[in-house]
Amino acid sequence: MRYFNVFSNILVTKGACRILISDLQRNVSELYPLELYDIIQELKNDCIENIIDGYDEESQVMVKEYLNILLQNEYGFITENNWDKNFSALSYEYDEPSILTEIFIEFSEISVLRKIKRSVENLRIKHLVLYSTKKFTAEDFIEIDQIFATSVLSGIEIFSPFHEDVDKLFVNTLHKNTERIYNIIFYNCRKKPFKIKDEFRFSLYFTEEEVKISSCGKVDLKYFNTNISKVTEAVNHNSCLHKKIGIDINGNIKNCPLMAENFGNINNISLEDAFIKPGFRKYWNLTKDKIEICKDCEFRYVCTDCRAYTERNHTNSEGLDTSKPLKCGYDPYTGKWEAWSKSPLKTTIKT
Amino acid sequence: MKENFGEKHKLPLSFKHMEYCDHTSKRGDKKIIYILKSEKYQSNFYVREKPVKPLTRLL
Secondary structure, three states, X not given: OEEEXXXXXXXXXXXXXXXXXXXXXXXXXXXXXXXXXXXXXXXXXXXXXXXXXXXXXXXXHHHHHHHHXXXXXXXXXXXXXXXXXXXXXXXXXXXXXXXXXXXXXXXXXXXXXXXXXXXXXXXXXXXXXXXXXXXXXXXXXXXXXXXXXXXXXXXXXXXEEOOOOOOHHHHHHHHHHOOOEEEEEEEOOOOOOOOOOOOOOOXXXXXXXXXXXXXXXXXXXXHOOOOHHHHHHHHHXXXXXXXXXXXXXXXXXXXXXXXOOOOOEOOOXXXXXXXXXXXXXXXXXXXXXXXXXXXXXXXXOOOOOOOOOEOOOOEOXXXXXXXXXXXXOEEOOOOEXXXXXXXXXXXXXXX | OOOOOOOOOOOOOOOOOOOOOOOOXXXXXXXXXXXXXXXXXXXXXXXXXXXXXXXXXXX
């Protein structure tokens, strides 16, 4: 008798019409038919021979084919006489020592960054994302980076409009004089000033798109991630708002600059004080398993949620918005993607 | 599990066409590690890190 053992690092997420198998060691996910889910479950309870015998002749060929797929992709291994009990299940608990992990700021003035510097240290914030409509000079970029020199921030990402001073010399100046910036996106760029090679200490993007802050919240395959930190956070918490804080252009402290509710203004209150206000953490544990439609989606643990733009048609008993993200064009019941903005419900926000 | 209402065999399989995801979101494309200073953590070897997920989805 042969037994199939699924590796501990393999996470199978069942959707309404497909399954997603995530390899949390190789950091890849693949889609498979729903019936493979049943076979994987059967393989946990019975030997391979008995499972094959349970199917009609034609299906037996397919069970063998599925077994080959499981073996070829190294989702598990076969043992004789019994399962190998030496491999315990992987824990899906999530632990992150930072009180907050990220801050998303809609840039208004540099003084805001100076104001939050102490709070960033106290809250052990790891990442800063800055969205600006102001055209930053090289000095601006360097100043932003230097405000957080020797801080706990381990990365800064900046969205800024492209302007004619941005050329290779400009970017080289940033390369030589910044440390924490890992990503720069110049938007509204009609023509790339030079060909980008992998030569700077940060990733650099020029995009023609007129990126507005309200463009955020898109759900797309390109934003899905398979890695154990992301997946375990999504299994236990809200994949967007957990440990996030935001400041909008008026200095209002929010869960995200695009959310409506605010917890005070940065001119009057610290991030620490906003963080302990009632309601600040109310969305933190709203997992995709509790969000309508998403709860039936096979991508629910590799996708990043959005609570700022939702379909606004479901609320739970605690008053939390449990509607599907507005900018998601995926239908887990058909397995089909379509442009999210096609829906008549969504004509007001086409960004 | 599919229900079996007393049939001899389980419901037949269909072996539908399989799709593969694009693996563009793989991390660790760059092998260079950038080292920073952090006063709070009293470290000269504080590693610059990209987040484990996209913090914004603007593009």
